[in-house]
Amino acid sequence: MTSQPFLKVPKARPGDRVAVLSPAFAAPAVSEAVHEQALKRLTELTGLIPVEYPTTRLLGASAQARADDLTAAFADPTIRAVLATLGGDDQITVIPHIDSTVLAANPKPFLGYSDNSNVHNLLWNLGVPSFYGGSTQVHLGPGPHLDEIHLISLRAALLDGGVLELTDPGESEDFGVPWDNPRALNEFGVREPSEPWTWAGSEIIVEGRTWGGRIEVIDQIALADRMPPTESLRGAILLLETSEEAPSADKVKRWVRGLGERGVLEVVAGVIVARPPVSTMHSPLPGADERAQLRAAQRDTVIEQIARYNSAAVVCVGVPFGHTRPQWILPHGGTITMDGRTRTIAADYT
The missing domain is CATH 3.40.50.10740 (Murein tetrapeptidase LD-carboxypeptidase, N-terminal domain)
Structure with missing residues (x-):
């Protein structure tokens, strides 16, 4: 902790x-x-x-x-x-x-x-x-x-x-019906089956307070010199997600690598990465195969960068929080337990 x-x-x-x-x-x-x-x-x-x-x-x-x-x-x-x-x-x-x-x-x-x-x-x-x-x-x-x-x-x-065990609802949407469309009040957006979560790192149980958020914003927080002291994150569970701007895997790689060079990845006990949006409301919707490839590319580069700095961390990628719907609301500064053996995540909302 x-x-x-x-x-x-x-x-x-x-x-x-x-x-x-x-x-x-x-x-x-x-x-x-x-x-x-x-x-x-x-x-x-x-x-x-x-x-x-x-x-x-x-x-x-x-x-x-x-x-x-x-x-x-x-x-x-x-x-x-x-x-x-x-x-x-x-x-x-x-x-x-x-x-x-x-x-x-x-x-x-x-x-x-x-x-x-x-x-x-x-x-x-x-x-x-x-x-x-x-x-x-x-x-x-x-x-x-x-x-x-x-x-x-x-x-x-x-x-x-x-305490709630996080579960996969089995479906997800990147964005909903535009708010200026009357259908927004009674229809979901385009939903598709969600991929299974990917686990990596150690097969152990880790428990810690969570810190993190939208990785593009964490970049700004770091530049503004408002990050917590790295040592205060020792044993924490890092939460990372990307936005509706759908950044490429290469951009995500650089942000995660920056956290590694800062020392954040080295001290955390676990990392939970959200299922990323890969399509936007303002561009043509990629095909299903391309969407899956974009998510896989981001997943693989995140896991690779975390392992480079902390191979012992418990890592789970694809959890529905952040810029996705359905969405879990997660504790920030509260406690989450990641079990790399049973591949389960429990969040404490106390």
């Missing part, structure tokens, strides 16, 4: 208020219908009451204004959790404006992924655990219903706690 001390974060209860914020991109401004359906489902399925802030639906809000909303949500004792509507690409500019002393003094669950890796990293450095995943605009609002694994992990993160 890592030596990094972490605070205890209390769970919410039905009837409590939770903040729904846009600390990166204000996706609700693009489709208020999807956003409204997400808020309705959140209350119906958890009993929690969503509370919006000034920048939740405001496109082009300044970094200061978005930071003020996040700080205010943590400062408010009646707000029991904070959910991000979506990711984005400039949250790195928001971080300096957040009052970190308020976040540390008022720990509460924060849910988000992608560009929200910036906030997760800030919380890690403050000793506040959070949950990597969840998007009101992607996983709560669109489609005919919530995916089962998403609902289970959403409730575990916000309300129930407990």
Whole structure:
């Protein structure tokens, strides 16, 4: 286990208020219908009451204004959790404006992924655990219903706690129906069977606190000199995922290799890599064979680079978190156990 001390974060209860914020991109401004359906489902399925802030639906809000909303949500004792509507690409500019002393003094669950890796990293450095995943605009609002694994992990993160074994739902989509299409409210995107997870490294049991996120954002965090001390990651479980920009295997190789040269791969006990999106909404959909080849190329280069720096680490590639749906919400700063013998992963949402 890592030596990094972490605070205890209390769970919410039905009837409590939770903040729904846009600390990166204000996706609700693009489709208020999807956003409204997400808020309705959140209350119906958890009993929690969503509370919006000034920048939740405001496109082009300044970094200061978005930071003020996040700080205010943590400062408010009646707000029991904070959910991000979506990711984005400039949250790195928001971080300096957040009052970190308020976040540390008022720990509460924060849910988000992608560009929200910036906030997760800030919380890690403050000793506040959070949950990597969840998007009101992607996983709560669109489609005919919530995916089962998403609902289970959403409730575990916000309300129930407990230890859950991660499972493969058997299908996946890279993206859904465009939000400006009325079908987005009641149809999933193009789904295909998911590949079996690939295990590599040692056949042992490792347990550690998780750290990581979207690898393109980790690159920015490193350049901004906001990474945790490498030694604080000793024994941790590293979470890595790529975005809807569908980077090539060569780009992913360079990012993972950079983590190796920094010393991160050497000290972690295990690595969990998400099933990557390999198609985008704005380009022709590759054929099934090409999609499988693109995923295999990324899988192979990640495993190769990790083995180069830490052949003893337990590695699992293809887990449905990050930029995929169905999606598991995973503890960030919480504990995950990887069993390389039985090839199982258990996440603690306490």
